[in-house]
Amino acid sequence: MPHNRLIGVALFIIAALLILGIIRLRRRQRQKSDKNNPILQRAREHLQAVRGAPFQAKPLANRLEKAAYQTAVDIVQKRRRNEQVLLQVSLGEILQSKDRRAYWAVNSKRVDLLVIDHELRPLAVIEIDGSGHGLSRDIARINDKIKDIVLAAAGIPLIRIPAPDDNLGTIRILVQQQLTACLKRLA
Structure with a gap:
């Protein structure tokens, strides 16, 4: 045994x-x-x-983006064309490129607001050029230039809303004027 x-x-x-x-x-x-x-x-x-890192939820938009979003939603609702406004959309979700390196360069970059039609096609992008996002000026400028180039190449209108003083009233007026004009041109 x-x-x-x-x-x-x-x-x-x-x-x-x-x-x-x-x-x-x-x-x-x-x-x-x-x-x-x-x-x-x-x-x-x-x-x-x-793994094991602490995470907590945060708002999807800062106060300037929120004001722009609410204004844009009001505009598209009045048009009654089943258009929608989306917040913080990755460029990789709305753009494609056969050049993998170029695609990966834009994939994780986000736009502040995206207006889409009833078939979920991009109509226009709105970027709020304020002091947000916590990026250095140089990085923000480069990211802005990348967005300018790729959106123009894809034929998606880009509306830049300057917000040097972070004034909500100014944001609302500029979004109202520029988005309305842009959507009229597309009609």
């Missing part, structure tokens, strides 16, 4: 070592494949970064 028990323990240890060896081998293979696939490697890094 003790001899059988000893054989059982030995078999258990061998099986455990074999399983650990297989796990280590798979881990090494995955790490090698990650090095050959930077997108997969980045995805794994993102997964690691979010």
Whole structure:
């Protein structure tokens, strides 16, 4: 009996070592494949970064974007054409490019407001050029230029609303004037 028990323990240890060896081998293979696939490697890094990190909900728009949104919604509702206004839409959702590098350069950039028609096609983009988003001026300028280029290339009108003093009344008036004029031109 003790001899059988000893054989059982030995078999258990061998099986455990074999399983650990297989796990280590798979881990090494995955790490090698990650090095050959930077997108997969980045995805794994993102997964690691979010595990256990604190998150909390926040408003979708700042006060200037909210004022612009409410004004734009009023305009499209009065037109009664089943148009909608969306907030914070990724350019990757409304643009495509055969050039993968160019596509990835714009994929995660967002527009403040997007006006879409009843078939969910983009009609116009509204950008509030205020002090928000917490970006340096240089980065904000580059991002603005990227949006100018890609939206023009796609034929989507871009309405820039300057908000140097963050005045809500000015925002509402400018959105009213410029969006109304833009939608009339598209009709």
